[in-house]
Amino acid sequence: MxxxxxxxxxxxxxxxxxxxxxxxxxxxxxxxxxxxxxxxxxxxxxxxxxxxxxxxxxxxxxxxxxxxxxxxxxxxxxxxHVDNFGDMMARCAKCGWADTADAIVEDAEALEKPEQYEAAIKKLEFKCPKCGSKEFRVAWFKLMFxxxxxxxxxxxxxxxxxxxxxxxxxxxxxxxxxxxxxxxxxxxxxxxxxxxxxxxxxxxxxxxxxxxxxxxxFDASEGRHPRFGEVEDRKVRVLTVEQQRKKQGRAKEISCMKMVEEKLVPNEAVAYFMYRTQQFHE
Missing domain, CATH: 3.30.930.10 (Bira Bifunctional Protein; Domain 2)
Structure with a gap:
């Protein structure tokens, strides 16, 4: 890092x-x-x-x-967005320094409520990088202007x-x-x-x-893409759902056709645009 x-x-x-x-x-x-x-x-x-x-x-x-x-x-x-587009914000009670709570508490997947984050931060004995205080208040912060x-x-x-x-x-x-x-x-x-x-x-x-x-x-009941034939043999670097659950970070190269056949993606349209996106970044 x-x-x-x-x-x-x-x-x-x-x-x-x-x-x-x-x-x-x-x-x-x-x-x-x-x-x-x-x-x-x-x-x-x-x-x-x-x-x-x-x-x-x-x-x-x-x-x-x-x-x-x-x-x-x-x-x-x-x-x-009005109800859900935001982050838990941890603010120093002494000087006002703030950061996202999950940047302080790394393993925060099971945490939902502000008081849970406050307890986790207290357990870590995290110190404010600006003033050194250990007192933090956590609240939901809307990320829209x-x-x-x-x-x-x-x-x-x-x-x-x-x-x-x-x-x-x-x-x-x-x-x-x-x-x-x-x-x-x-x-x-x-x-x-x-x-x-x-x-x-x-x-x-x-x-x-x-x-x-x-x-x-497009019609989701069909899911076909008229130009899928152009990319069906092209390989895309992907992290499968299984890999993500096991926290395995090494991507696999899988052809668009195989992704569709093995139902790694819902349909041809998704596979087609996954490849085009990779093509753009390359």
Whole structure:
């Protein structure tokens, strides 16, 4: 882990020096979790976005939309985000330093309630890295940026935590406009926002970031993909459910056809896009 951290620090040093990235609002004091793309970084980002469009949209004959970034509370209530999109936050009772509770308590799978986390942190005798106190309060923290919409401020909205919801709520109009036929692919590239408790790992955990997302709508009773034949013999690196349960971290290379035949994935469509995703990263 230390070696990984050292590599990340070296990469960030180069990125800042060569103007790939800039700490946002740096002259007024940088706020963690926000970065600007510099002259070189912005050009590289556009190339990456167009490479994604080429593979996932243009070659497939899919479509792209651009959605508003503010969503009304009703949308995110229906999706479950209002009630469930958050983390347990551990805050130092003395100085206010905070982090996610599961970053302090590593084996936290069985913990659900704030008082359970507080007891676990106390048992660990964890000390606040800022002031040394061992007193912590744990509470549920919503990871969405909330805002009030309109002059009266009587309607609650949120900066979208991910781009998927916009595609789903627009689907009826898109579906009708394109002839009411399946399968149908709709993609979007845009900003998402998450009020992270403790942004870390440079660009890996930000409060504002760009997502490239594709939603593929098809008849689940069939599950076939018209271009599956192109990838059926291609191998994908996967961790099976059994491996994950046994906490075996070494990925296996399995062909798309074998994944479907052995029911490691629900259908051809899932296997097809797993391979395309791997292809994009390579």
């Amino acid at each position: 230390e070696e990984v951290d050292e590599v990340q620090e070296e990469l960030m040093a180069v990125a800042l020096k060569r103007n790939f990235l800039m700490p946002a609002n740096e002259i007024y004091g940088h706020t963690a979790g926000f970065y600007d793309y510099g002259v070189v970084g912005a050009a590289m980002k556009r190339k990456l976005e167009n490479a994604w469009r080429e593979l996932f949209l243009w070659r497939e004959g899919f479509y792209e939309i651009e959605r508003a970034s503010v969503l009304p509370a009703a949308v995110l209530k229906a999706s479950g 909330e805002t009030k919409v309109g002059a009266k401020g009587d309607e609650t909205g949120y900066l979208r935590p991910e781009t998927a919801q916009g595609i789903f709520v627009d689907f009826p109009r898109i579906f009708r406009a394109l002839g009411s036929k399946l399968p149908l692919g709709v993609g979007q590239i845009g900003k998402s926002f998450r009020n992270e408790i403790a942004p870390r790992q440079a660009l890996m955990r930000l409060r504002e970031f760009t997502q490239m997302e594709l939603e593929y709508f």
